[in-house]
């Protein structure tokens with residue numbers, strides 16, 4: 302009897318060991334597991350796992366699901382505990398001009414026209430060099446990572462330097478070299494602009510983080526030929542086209558006078574619109590324009606802070622979404638039309654601006670604005686196969702937001718918490734392409750202190766160049 306019991310015990314011990322051995326054998330190896338948080342995937346059914354996990358190999362997500370399931374299937378060399386945190390896809394800033402961080406606050410509370418012609422154009426002519434662009438970008442990547450941005454779309458000069466700094470910080474960027482019909486800080490002629498941009502597009506072909514693009518500034522600063530040249534170049538290299546569209550009432554009025562049609566119809570007529578276009582603002586777009594934008598699968602980017610600060614008007618976001626247009630969110634700025642790169646603020650304001658404009662609190666809801674910052678932002682940049690949600694096969698761009706904050710509790714509804722109560726300062730960890738770029742609020746890929754010190758130095762130079770104190 303005793304022997305029988307002992308052999309039974311031995312047998313079960315053996316079985317247990319065997320089971321452990323088997324499960325260790327069958328567990329797949331991942332590089333990183335983020336586990337134990339509330340995972341808000343933004344996938345098709347908008348799945349949420351209260352106690353979830355995300356497994357990552359290389360720069361790609363290999364599994365998302367309940368923690369128990371993921372932990373049973375995977376082991377990893379690196380684990381991040383996400384208990385009491387939200388795990389979200391990284392935010393997408395669909396429109397900005399990052400080197401302009403160094404002009405932040407140069408002159409505010411003026412009309413757009415005064416701001417442009419009295420301050421920004423002279424300041425740019427006197428100060429913007431490749432070095433300036435590098436330091437402005439370093440400051441901007443630090444600020445953006447802190448606000449949970451993992452991908453941004455940019456339009457500026459010396460964009461190759463923006464690309465190098467973005468890549469060095471491990472961020473994802475759709476980076477547009479500006480086409481404009483006056484001598485720019487980098488290229489003095491249209492021929493130089495075309496040559497620079499073609500080289501820029503060739504250099505970054507196939508890069509996992511950087512998507513180089515031509516960025517014809519707008520219909521009011523570019524001739525028909527410049528617009529068409531930029532589009533042709535983009536299409537030769539399968540690159541996107543970044544452009545400001547219908548951002549001012551004057552642009553609409555002038556287009557009607559000069560072209561006999563709206564800015565959207567003019568761009569359609571000259572063959573620029575297509576499923577590779579990323580149109581910032583789209584404020585003055587009527588029903589016919591919205592139909593055209595939807596048919597051509599143009600991605601639109603709404604910039605609520607900028608719309609309000611410049612008092613340029615309000616983009617008809619609910620109508621654009623209803624027409625089937627992918628609408629993302631952007632900060633614009635960061636100088637003159639916003640002054641920061643905090644995308645969480647845009648999520649909040651996008652909802653509130655639509656509500657007050659329509660005098661209807663149901664005009665747009667929290668879930669919709671979170672979609673605009675993530676999956677719809679990805680659709681607007683034509684990158685929805687790559688980013689925008691936490692799904693197997695997508696890039697591992699994710700953020701962890703602390704819920705152990707006074708402003709985070711209690712949490713009844715997660716989308717409302719993201720849109721209205723959580724702040725960028727609650728973001729603790731940011732991972733881009735499987736690489737941790739911010740851990741416990743510490744930036745790992747950019748020297749933040751150096752960028753801050755340099756920004757103070759630039760302020761003195763810029764102020765002196767304009768004869769300011």
Ligand SMILES: [Zn+2]
Nearest residue numbers: 545581633634
């Ligand atoms: Zn802009």
